[in-house]
Amino acid sequence: MTIKFDSLKIIEPILEALKKIGYVTPTPIQEKTITLALDNKDVIGIAQTGTGKTAAFVIPLLQKLHLKPSRTKSPRALVLAPTRELAAQIGQSFRTYGKFLKLKHVEVYGGVPISPQIRALERGVDILVATPGRLMDLMNQREVDLDKIDFFVLDEADRMLDMGFLKDVRKIAEELPTKKQSLFFSATMSNAIINLTKDFLKNPAKVQITPQATPVEKIKQCVYFVDQNDKIELLLDLYYQDKMDCVLLFVKGKHRADKIAKLLNKNKIATDAIHGNKSQGQRTKALGNFKSGKVKVLVATDIAARGIDVHNISHVINFDLPNETENYVHRIGRTARAGKQGNAYSFCAAEDRNFLNEIEKITKREMPAGQHKYHSHKAKDATGVNAKPKPRTSRFNRVNKINPRSGRKNQESSDSRDEGRGRNSRGRKSSSSGGSRFGSRRKGSSSSGARKFGSRDSRKSSGFSSRKGRR
Numbered sequence: 033m034t035i036k037f038d039s040l041k042i043i044e045p046i047l048e049a050l051k052k053i054g055y056v057t058p059t060p061i062q063e064k065t066i067t068l069a070l071d072n073k074d075v076i077g078i079a080q081t082g083t084g085k086t087a088a089f090v091i092p093l094l095q096k097l098h099l100k101p102s103r104t105k106s107p108r109a110l111v112l113a114p115t116r117e118l119a120a121q122i123g124q125s126f127r128t129y130g131k132f133l134k135l136k137h138v139e140v141y142g143g144v145p146i147s148p149q150i151r152a153l154e155r156g157v158d159i160l161v162a163t164p165g166r167l168m169d170l171m172n173q174r175e176v177d178l179d180k181i182d183f184f185v186l187d188e189a190d191r192m193l194d195m196g197f198l199k200d201v202r203k204i205a206e207e208l209p210t211k212k213q214s215l216f217f218s219a220t221m222s223n224a225i226i227n228l229t230k231d232f233l234k235n236p237a238k239v240q241i242t243p244q245a246t247p248v249e250k251i252k253q254c255v256y257f258v259d260q261n262d263k264i265e266l267l268l269d270l271y272y273q274d275k276m277d278c279v280l281l282f283v284k285g286k287h288r289a290d291k292i293a294k295l296l297n298k299n300k301i302a303t304d305a306i307h308g309n310k311s312q313g314q315r316t317k318a319l320g321n322f323k324s325g326k327v328k329v330l331v332a333t334d335i336a337a338r339g340i341d342v343h344n345i346s347h348v349i350n351f352d353l354p355n356e357t358e359n360y361v362h363r364i365g366r367t368a369r370a371g372k373q374g375n376a377y378s379f380c381a382a383e384d385r386n387f388l389n390e391i392e393k394i395t396k397r398e399m400p401a402g403q404h405k406y407h408s409h410k411a412k413d414a415t416g417v418n419a420k421p422k423p424r425t426s427r428f429n430r431v432n433k434i435n436p437r438s439g440r441k442n443q444e445s446s447d448s449r450d451e452g453r454g455r456n457s458r459g460r461k462s463s464s465s466g467g468s469r470f471g472s473r474r475k476g477s478s479s480s481g482a483r484k485f486g487s488r489d490s491r492k493s494s495g496f497s498s499r500k501g502r503r
Contacts, residue, residue: 040066043095045132053128059084064239066092069215074236076229077217080365083241086341089185089215090125096183096213097158098133105156107176109183110208112162112201114191114335116141116312117319121341122161122187135159142166143312150175164192164200171207181208184232189218189225190358195335198224205232220358250368251348255378255388255399262406263351263379264292268299269404270349270377271329278322278345279329280366284352289331292351296329303329306340334359343369350378353387355421357394377402382411385419 037050037058050056058066061079068075069092079085093109102108113119123139130137137159138152146169153160153176160167160176170176184205186192192201214233218225229236258266271279283289286307296303304318304327321327323342332340334354345367354360360378367374378399380388392398401412410418 035063041070042066042091043098045098046091046095046129049129049131052131055087059088060241061085061239062088062091064241065089065215068237068239069093069213070095072213074213074233075215076221076233076236076238077215078219078221078238078240079217080219080361085217086122086125086187087129089187089217090122090129093159093183093185094126094130094133094135097135100182102158102180104180105154106180107153107157107160107178108180109159109185110162110178110181110204111159111185111187112164112167112192112204113187114163114195114197116143116163117315117340118188119161119163120316126159126161137161140166140170141312142169143315146170164197164204167204168200171204178204178207179209182212184208184212184214186214186216186228189216189228190220190222191362193222193224193228194356194358198228201228202231219361250372251364251374251376253364253376253378253395253399254402255380256402256404256406257380257408257411258404258406259408259411260381260383262408263381264295266379266404266406267296267349267351269406271301274347274375276347277328278325278342279347279349280340280342280345280363281329281331281349281351282354282363283331283333284355286333288352289333293329293331296331301329302327303331305331307333308335334363340366342366343372345369345374347375347377350376353378353380353384353391355387357387357390360391361394380411382408382414382418383421385411385414389419 034057036056038047040058040063042050061077061083062085065075065077065085065088069089077085077088079088089111093111097108111119111122113122119139119141123137126135126137135158136156138149138157139161140146140149140153141163142165146166149166150170150173153170162170167176171178186201192198214236216225216229216233216236256266256270267281270276281292283292286309289305289307293303293305304321306315306318310318318327318330319340319342322330330340331351334356348364348367350360350363354363364374364376367376378388378391388399
C-alpha cells in the first residue's frame with residue numbers, strides 16, 4: 033500500500049505547499065522520520081544522498097513550530113550543516129515547504145559578510161540554519177541567543193566529523209537547552225557518530241533506509257583504467273560519445289578544478305568550477321547556471337560539492353578517485369535522483385589503484401571496466417608501491433609553499449573548511465600529478481589538438497605548463 037503525505041497527519045498549509053510542487057508520495061526516510069518526529073521522538077537517520085532526508089526533518093520542524101507559536105525573537109530551531117551550499121539548500125527547503133506559514137528563517141555561513149546575518153537575527157527568526165564556523169563566530173560575538181532552541185538538527189554528521197567540526201559541534205550542542213528534540217542524519221554510522229548521538233540524543237529511534245554506504249541501485253557504475261596523461265583525452269571522448277548534457281566532475285584540488293574547467297571551455301564545453309577558493313557569490317552563480325543548463329559541466333572538489341542538489345545530473349565523473357572511500361558514495365549519489373537512471377564513471381590511473389580497491393570493498397562489488405582506446409594495463413595491474421599516490425612534489429599538493437613564479441603562497445591540496453577553519457587531516461593524504469599541458473580540439477575529434485594531462489616530468493612544479501604544441 034502506497035502511503036501519501038496527507039496520511040501522515042501533516043497540517044493543511046504544508047500539504048498545500050507539497051501539492052504545489054507536485055509532491056504526493058513521501059520517500060521511505062520521509063515517511064518514517066516525519067511520523068517519529070511528530071511523535072516527539074529523537075531520531076538517528078542513516079540515509080545516503082538523494083533519499084529526501086532534508087524534507088524528512090524540515091516538514092515536521094515547520095509543523096511543530098507553527099503549532100507552538102512564540103513571541104520570542106530568538107531562534108527556536110537550529111539546523112547545522114557542514115557547508116555553505118548545503119545550508120543554502122536547506123534554507124530553500126524551508127521556503128518551499130513553509131510557503132503558507134508565517135515562520136521566519138535565516139541561513140548563516142561564511143564567505144559572505146556577517147553584518148546582514150546579524151541584522152536578520154536582531155529582527156527575529158524562528159529557524160536558524162548554520163554552518164559551525166559562522167555560528168561559532170556569532171556566538172563568540174554574542175550576536176545569537178540559543179537559549180530558546182526546542183529543535184536541533186545535525187545534518188550530514190559524518191561529513192561534519194570528516195571536516196574537523198566535531199569540537200565546534202560539541203561546543204554548540206552544549207550551549208543548547210537540555211530539554212529539546214534532536215534529529216541527527218548521516219550517510220554512515222561510525223563509532224564517532226555513535227558516541228555523538230549518545231551524548232546529545234535521548235532514546236533515539238533509528239531510521240535506516242538502505243545499508244550503510246551502499247550506492248543507489250539505479251546508477252550505472254564503470255571504471256576506466258587510464259594513465260594520468262590521457263585523462264583529458266578520455267574525458268573529451270566520453271563527453272561527445274555519450275552526448276552528455278549535465279555532468280558533475282570531481283577532482284582532488286582547487287587549482288586542478290580551475291585548470292580543467294578552463295580546458296573544457298576551450299573545447300567549447302560550457303564549464304564552471306566550484307571549490308573553497310571561490311567566493312560565495314561565484315559558487316552560487318556557478319550552481320545556478322548548472323541547474324539551468326547554461327553550464328554543462330561543473331567541476332567540483334568534495335567539500336564544495338556537499339549540498340549540490342540538482343535532479344537532472346546525467347553523469348558523475350570521478351576524474352580523480354577519492355582518497356576516502358565514503359566520499360565515493362556521496363559523489364555518485366548526485367545522479368539518479370527522483371527515480372531517474374544515472375551514470376558514474378571513474379578514471380583510475382596506476383596511483384589510484386588502491387583507492388579503487390577500497391571502493392570495491394565498501395560497495396561489495398567489482399566495478400566493471402569500460403572499453404576505450406586509452407586503456408592502461410599499467411593502471412589495471414598496478415600493485416604495491418605502484419598502486420599508491422606518488423610523493424607530494426607537485427604544485428597541487430604543496431601547502432603554504434612559495435611558488436617561485438609568483439612568490440605567492442599556495443594552499444591547493446585540500447578545500448578550506450567553513451571560514452577557513454583548518455583542514456581535514458585525512459584530506460592531506462590527497463595527491464595529484466603535476467606538469468600538465470592542455471590544448472583544445474574541435475568537437476568530434478578523438479585526439480587532435482588536445483594536449484596531454486598529467487606529469488611526464490616530475491621536476492615540473494607549476495602543475496600546468498604554458499608550452500604550446502604536443503609531442
